Amino acid sequence: MEAVIEVNELVKEYMVAKKESGLRGALKSLLFPEKTKVKGVDGISFSIAPGEIVGYIGPNGAGKSTTIKMLTGILHPTSGSIKVCGISPQADRKAVVRKLGVVFGQRTQLYWDLRLGESFELLRRIYQIDKTTYEENLAVLSDVLKLNEFIDTPVRQLSLGQRMRGDLAAAMLHSPEVLFLDEPTIGLDADAKHAIRDFIKEMNRNRGVTVILTTHDLDDVEQLCSRLVVVNHGKVVEDGPIESLIHKLTPHRLLVVELQHPCDDLSHPAAEIIKRDGLKIWYQFEKQRMTAAELISDLSQKLPIQDLSVKEPDIEDAIREVYKTT
Numbered sequence: 571m572e573a574v575i576e577v578n579e580l581v582k583e584y585m586v587a588k589k590e591s592g593l594r595g596a597l598k599s600l601l602f603p604e605k606t607k608v609k610g611v612d613g614i615s616f617s618i619a620p621g622e623i624v625g626y627i628g629p630n631g632a633g634k635s636t637t638i639k640m641l642t643g644i645l646h647p648t649s650g651s652i653k654v655c656g657i658s659p660q661a662d663r664k665a666v667v668r669k670l671g672v673v674f675g676q677r678t679q680l681y682w683d684l685r686l687g688e689s690f691e692l693l694r695r696i697y698q699i700d701k702t703t704y705e706e707n708l709a710v711l712s713d714v715l716k717l718n719e720f721i722d723t724p725v726r727q728l729s730l731g732q733r734m735r736g737d738l739a740a741a742m743l744h745s746p747e748v749l750f751l752d753e754p755t756i757g758l759d760a761d762a763k764h765a766i767r768d769f770i771k772e773m774n775r776n777r778g779v780t781v782i783l784t785t786h787d788l789d790d791v792e793q794l795c796s797r798l799v800v801v802n803h804g805k806v807v808e809d810g811p812i813e814s815l816i817h818k819l820t821p822h823r824l825l826v827v828e829l830q831h832p833c834d835d836l837s838h839p840a841a842e843i844i845k846r847d848g849l850k851i852w853y854q855f856e857k858q859r860m861t862a863a864e865l866i867s868d869l870s871q872k873l874p875i876q877d878l879s880v881k882e883p884d885i886e887d888a889i890r891e892v893y894k895t896t
């Protein structure tokens with residue numbers, strides 16, 4: 571199947587002012603500014619198939635926004651190539667914009683002084699969406715996102731959750747094939763997050779929309795994404811299905827044991843005690859080396875066990891590992 575998004579050896583260099591320390595240095599930088607190159611994105615390649623929901627994640631400053639800005643044609647790459655639905659955003663930004671819906675959680679594309687419905691109407695004219703498509707889409711979006719409750723409210727009076735629902739609808743009015751979502755649930759309460767995630771799933775399932783999601787919210791990742799592309803220092807450091815990344819990145823499991831009374835010798839040759847809290851002990855062991863059943867059997871022969879539980883590594887553990895090692 572042909573990729574919806576194809577990124578090859580993408581590089582983006584920024585020129586930044588070199589800062590020197592001390593008063594003399596500050597004065598020198600002011601009078602004779604020197605510039606230096608910083609690579610925001612440093613040779614990124616990936617390919618996304620139609621209908622995928624991909625989490626594009628990484629720590630602060632990893633290069634996520636820079637990538638998204640190049641994919642949407644806002645920024646020009648220093649080198650490398652991008653194809654979105656077969657079109658280069660650099661060569662024909664207008665054509666690419668018609669294929670894309672973009673939502674930046676921290677900003678809005680709605681108009682503060684207009685009512686939500688008027689904002690949509692204005693966007694219809696700007697994007698030249700034909701009236702039938704617009705009306706059909708608005709009816710579906712209003713239904714799924716429950717916009718009718720606040721469609722006549724001025725945008726500046728909307729709650730953050732309502733504003734985000736409005737922004738998602740705005741991004742979908744022109745029936746885009748691809749949706750870029752940058753922190754779509756940031757600052758929202760649990761109910762609003764739930765509504766946004768349901769909407770994303772629905773658009774993906776029923777309309778086949780391909781979604782690229784940038785987020786620091788690992789619940790978003792877990793509930794929405796089947797695949798993760800992890801970036802750090804401008805490079806892709808992991809790319810694959812979530813389950814296999816967890817498996818690959820977290821070779822450990824945890825056994826939490828609660829004792830009936832204190833004991834002197836808690837050790838086990840193949841498990842490390844990583845935490846103790848009163849009668850509770852956390853043993854970390856390698857999945858490859860032994861099973862939880864073997865460890866439990868060994869420990870129960872020498873310790874008076876009251877209770878126990880096994881903790882499987884989750885996406886949070888996997889992400890922590892990858893950020894730690896790159």
Ligand SMILES: Nc1ncnc2c1ncn2[C@@H]1O[C@H](COP(=O)(O)OP(=O)(O)OP(=O)(O)O)[C@@H](O)[C@H]1O
Pocket residue numbers: 584585586608609610611628629630631632633634635636637
């Ligand atoms: N306009 C700019 N001028 C100079 N450097 C920039 C500019 N924009 C980004 N950078 C640098 O490029 C790198 C990547 O930044 P980018 O904003 O893409 O990261 P990010 O992964 O989106 O981070 P965050 O999660 O904090 O939004 C950082 O080192 C950043 O300081």
